[in-house]
Amino acid sequence: MTMTAVLDTEPKETAEDISSNRGWFLFSEWASATEGFDELEHLAEYGWSGRLLLLKAQIVEALKKGSPDENIQNVGNDLIEFLSSKGNAEVLVITDDLE
Amino acid sequence: MPTEKEFLKAQKEFWDEETADLNRLGELLEKAGAVVEMPDPKEAVENAFRPFVEPQGQESQEGGDQDDQATFLASNHLKGSKFDHSGDQSSHGNRSGSKSKTPKKETGKNALVSAAHAWRKEGVLTPWDATKEEIQAGKVPGVVWKDFGKDSETNAHYSHKNQNFEVSDRFMNRGTRKILAMHEVGHLVSRKAFDDENNAKTIEMLEPFRKDKSKSLGGSSWTNIAGYSSRPEEIIADIYASRMLAPAGWEKGGKYDNLEEYVLKLAREIGLPDKQLTTNHLKGTKDDHKQDTHDPTKGSKEKDPKKKVAERQLTARQKRAIASHVPADKKMQRASNKAEGEIAKQIGARWVTGRKPMDNVIGEGIGVEIKVMHKAKTARVNMRPNSRIRKEIWMNEADNRSGHVVLIDDRPGDQNSGHRIYYKSGVGAYRLPVMTKVDSIDDLKFMIQKEHERQISPQNKKAFRSKTKGSHDDYRAMRKAKAEAKAQRKANKS
Numbered sequence: 001m002t003m004t005a006v007l008d009t010e011p012k013e014t015a016e017d018i019s020s021n022r023g024w025f026l027f028s029e030w031a032s033a034t035e036g037f038d039e040l041e042h043l044a045e046y047g048w049s050g051r052l053l054l055l056k057a058q059i060v061e062a063l064k065k066g067s068p069d070e071n072i073q074n075v076g077n078d079l080i081e082f083l084s085s086k087g088n089a090e091v092l093v094i095t096d097d098l099e
Numbered sequence: 100m101p102t103e104k105e106f107l108k109a110q111k112e113f114w115d116e117e118t119a120d121l122n123r124l125g126e127l128l129e130k131a132g133a134v135v136e137m138p139d140p141k142e143a144v145e146n147a148f149r150p151f152v153e154p155q156g157q158e159s160q161e162g163g164d165q166d167d168q169a170t171f172l173a174s175n176h177l178k179g180s181k182f183d184h185s186g187d188q189s190s191h192g193n194r195s196g197s198k199s200k201t202p203k204k205e206t207g208k209n210a211l212v213s214a215a216h217a218w219r220k221e222g223v224l225t226p227w228d229a230t231k232e233e234i235q236a237g238k239v240p241g242v243v244w245k246d247f248g249k250d251s252e253t254n255a256h257y258s259h260k261n262q263n264f265e266v267s268d269r270f271m272n273r274g275t276r277k278i279l280a281m282h283e284v285g286h287l288v289s290r291k292a293f294d295d296e297n298n299a300k301t302i303e304m305l306e307p308f309r310k311d312k313s314k315s316l317g318g319s320s321w322t323n324i325a326g327y328s329s330r331p332e333e334i335i336a337d338i339y340a341s342r343m344l345a346p347a348g349w350e351k352g353g354k355y356d357n358l359e360e361y362v363l364k365l366a367r368e369i370g371l372p373d374k375q376l377t378t379n380h381l382k383g384t385k386d387d388h389k390q391d392t393h394d395p396t397k398g399s400k401e402k403d404p405k406k407k408v409a410e411r412q413l414t415a416r417q418k419r420a421i422a423s424h425v426p427a428d429k430k431m432q433r434a435s436n437k438a439e440g441e442i443a444k445q446i447g448a449r450w451v452t453g454r455k456p457m458d459n460v461i462g463e464g465i466g467v468e469i470k471v472m473h474k475a476k477t478a479r480v481n482m483r484p485n486s487r488i489r490k491e492i493w494m495n496e497a498d499n500r501s502g503h504v505v506l507i508d509d510r511p512g513d514q515n516s517g518h519r520i521y522y523k524s525g526v527g528a529y530r531l532p533v534m535t536k537v538d539s540i541d542d543l544k545f546m547i548q549k550e551h552e553r554q555i556s557p558q559n560k561k562a563f564r565s566k567t568k569g570s571h572d573d574y575r576a577m578r579k580a581k582a583e584a585k586a587q588r589k590a591n592k593s
Contacts, residue, residue, distance in 0.1 A: 006424055015483055044429060045428065093424045
């Protein structure tokens with residue numbers, strides 16, 4: 001199963017495959033275990049974030065600090081890349097696209 | 100896991116000890132002039148033997164429910180007695196056969212019922228706000244500190260005997276203290292739900308959620324619409340907890356709504372709050388019984404950063420964006436991962452690491468997309484065009500590659516289609532009716548293999564490459580443009 005990252009860019013939302021189901025599972029378990037990165041923890045817990053700049057900064061910092069394994073690093077880097085490219089977005093939602 | 104015989108023996112011993120204590124207590128109370136009403140011993144033993152045996156392999160949600168289970172079972176024989184501390188203020192009536200010397204006199208409110216109200220008041224420390232030191236100092240109503248031992252999995256436990264909500268370091272380390280606290284309060288509702296008066300009705304309410312066709316309560320399990328455990332008393336506690344934290348999300352009058360309303364009715368009967376905790380409650384105001392408007396814009400002053408973020412201010416646009424998708428929250432993610440892993444293992448697929456087009460591959464060339472439905476309202480497998488194209492490109496890269504979609508319908512209750520495994524050859528977005536219902540894993544493996552051979556036949560492969568060439572060329576051009584834009588951004592930065 002593919003996990004998709006969706007940004008509420010206007011006029012049309014932007015979506016991109018961000019990882020496999022298991023890749024996101026590993027990433028979110030790691031994110032939940034981090035200390036002091038509340039926005040990253042929030043994303044892992046609820047599957048969305050509304051503070052994108054803070055989230056991006058926390059992913060960068062947490063990856064540096066935590067040195068997780070390669071799969072987690074890749075998901076984190078892809079997320080950073082995705083967040084960097086979309087200027088006017090306010091919310092990031094991670095979804096399996098089954099709605 | 101003990102056998103049922105061992106379990107029942109342990110329960111009986113537990114009950115005997117408890118009864119001895121209660122008898123002593125009863126004598127003391129009678130001497131003090133209290134009205135004492137003891138349970139009928141025969142019925143009490145029968146009640147204690149109610150077959151709520153945890154199904155094999157089930158783990159409790161809080162890691163501490165074995166104790167709850169024991170107290171829950173033991174508590175059944177106290178129904179209707181003076182020592183029933185469930186806080187039940189409704190008129191139960193006496194059970195048939197029980198001997199009452201005097202008319203029943205209402206007991207005082209259960210300490211946890213009082214605490215559940217107190218936690219909503221101004222200046223009162225709650226279990227989810229308090230520090231370890233504050234709990235140890237007895238500053239949180241209804242909550243006491245307890246060391247369950249370093250090897251214990253227990254993080255919180257409600258002692259029916261002492262009416263204390265006991266917590267440990269494990270509880271303090273949890274990011275979900277609020278829901279755990281509400282869950283423990285919910286166990287009071289569970290007790291009420293399975294007392295003599297309500298037992299039959301509760302089972303009837305739970306029946307639509309029974310997972311199997313077993314008639315036995317002990318050997319059966321139920322879909323939990325608000326948590327993880329499939330044990331009935333845990334389900335009731337989870338439903339109460341979930342309603343205290345969020346408004347109902349079910350269709351009015353549906354079976355989910357009915358069950359939630361039933362749980363709230365029981366909560367009201369034992370004097371528990373039945374309204375959602377408001378943002379004000381989280382801040383600690385006097386707003387005790389007001390229906391929650393749950394305006395996330397109010398924010399909170401909680402110490403826990405997770406909660407602070409969860410109740411943050413959202414713009415209308417943000418609310419719309421979140422509402423238009425089903426975010427993959429942790430619970431859903433864990434369940435999906437588990438289900439996908441199980442199916443992949445059973446069909447002999449391996450997990451391809453990294454952001455690859457196909458997550459599960461059998462042998463060298465059979466790519467399988469496994470989708471797991473948990474909350475989906477539409478009976479459809481979605482696949483975004485770019486996602487589909489990436490898979491198609493992977494399939495076209497070698498002559499022996501094929502693509503397949505497997506859908507697992509794990510939706511609860513009415514949402515569930517009535518069948519679990521669906522299959523479709525190829526990759527794409529499919530509606531459930533066009534997919535094939537598969538009865539077993541062996542059938543699934545057979546279909547995948549058969550369709551793989553069909554897809555990789557030279558004639559079909561050629562036709563597929565020709566059909567997809569245009570969209571693939573467009574996709575490659577788009578990726579190229581993206582890569583160039585990325586390089587440009589990097590260059591600008593440097």
